[in-house]
Amino acid sequence: MTRRLTISAAFALLLLGAPGMSAHDEFRIIGTIAKRQESQLDVKTKEGKTISIALNKETFISRDKKKVAIAELRIGRSVVVDALGDSIDELVALEVRLVPSLAAAPAK
Amino acid sequence: MNTDDDVRPVAASSKRQLTKTTLIALLVAAGILVTTVLPAEYGLDPLGTGAVLGLMPLSGPPIVPEEVAVPAGALPTPVQEGPVAHYPVEYKFDAVEFTLGPYDYLEYKYQLERGAAMMFSWTASGALIHDFHGERIGAPSASAESFKKADTSRAHGSFTAPFAGIHGWYWENPGGEPVSITLTTTGFYSAAVEIRSDRTRHPHELRSMETVIGAIDRGAAAIP
Numbered sequence: 001m002t003r004r005l006t007i008s009a010a011f012a013l014l015l016l017g018a019p020g021m022s023a024h025d026e027f028r029i030i031g032t033i034a035k036r037q038e039s040q041l042d043v044k045t046k047e048g049k050t051i052s053i054a055l056n057k058e059t060f061i062s063r064d065k066k067k068v069a070i071a072e073l074r075i076g077r078s079v080v081v082d083a084l085g086d087s088i089d090e091l092v093a094l095e096v097r098l099v100p101s102l103a104a105a106p107a108k
Numbered sequence: 109m110n111t112d113d114d115v116r117p118v119a120a121s122s123k124r125q126l127t128k129t130t131l132i133a134l135l136v137a138a139g140i141l142v143t144t145v146l147p148a149e150y151g152l153d154p155l156g157t158g159a160v161l162g163l164m165p166l167s168g169p170p171i172v173p174e175e176v177a178v179p180a181g182a183l184p185t186p187v188q189e190g191p192v193a194h195y196p197v198e199y200k201f202d203a204v205e206f207t208l209g210p211y212d213y214l215e216y217k218y219q220l221e222r223g224a225a226m227m228f229s230w231t232a233s234g235a236l237i238h239d240f241h242g243e244r245i246g247a248p249s250a251s252a253e254s255f256k257k258a259d260t261s262r263a264h265g266s267f268t269a270p271f272a273g274i275h276g277w278y279w280e281n282p283g284g285e286p287v288s289i290t291l292t293t294t295g296f297y298s299a300a301v302e303i304r305s306d307r308t309r310h311p312h313e314l315r316s317m318e319t320v321i322g323a324i325d326r327g328a329a330a331i332p
Contacts, residue, residue: 028305030210080211088306
């Protein structure tokens with residue numbers, strides 16, 4: 001009986017976890033690359049804040065809508081990152097676009 | 109030593125148990141999904157358990173509506189009499205300006221009841237990716253309903269909300285130069301919120317038309 005209940009609970013938790021995992025907001029981070037590690041990109045925004053974004057195998061890296069290698073993500077380059085996360089402190093990049101150097105930042 | 113007769117009943121029983129266990133798990137999962145997860149994550153509350161358990165505020169960042177004086181007993185929705193709609197709420201005015209940085213986007217939305225109307229006019233200093241859309245209160249942003257999508261630098265018109273919720277614009281600057289946007293609206297909305305690309309929400313103060321007309325009467329040089 002205990003075993004049956006354990007299996008039931010585990011299965012229920014698995015099913016419950018699925019919708020939660022997809023309930024993220026989409027963020028856009030615009031700035032210059034401050035640091036890059038194998039699975040993480042640090043972007044310094046125009047406000048001067050540095051935001052860490054995780055990279056994974058699904059992250060699409062592009063320039064002019066064409067896929068480029070991760071090696072193109074070099075320090076100092078301007079990027080537009082669309083990322084998913086529950087907050088700005090835990091983001092996973094969906095797409096990283098390399099763009100021409102950003103113009104002077106306007107105040108919102 | 110086991111014979112075939114010994115084994116067969118055990119195998120049949122395990123299969124039945126597994127099916128039963130799976131069904132129990134599915135029922136438990138479905139129950140929790142409907143009573144807890146849907147209200148907390150998506151703002152959907154078919155059984156009313158989300159409201160009872162206080163889970164509804166978890167489904168999304170709250171929108172802080174401006175206090176609007178509603179006459180006692182009156183609903184904030186319009187009452188239609190042929191071609192005329194009567195609104196038991198104040199007629200509002202709003203004028204805002206934004207500067208969108210390169211590749212940046214923002215949303216600006218009003219809270220409107222079903223059937224409530226507004227007039228709008230916006231112009232931008234450059235072409236923008238634009239989506240005029242609405243979201244039901246408490247629903248996930250992915251369920252937004254788009255009314256007009258186009259790459260443009262201006263739009264003028266009127267809008268009647270097809271459902272209660274927040275309705276407004278998504279503007280994205282596709283280029284490397286800043287673009288400024290000027291928006292002017294009037295209508296029967298109760299709150300306005302600016303949602304930036306970092307997902308922060310910034311409520312905007314609205315003014316009643318009486319305030320604006322009062323400023324004109326007093327000889328104000330300009331209405332911002």
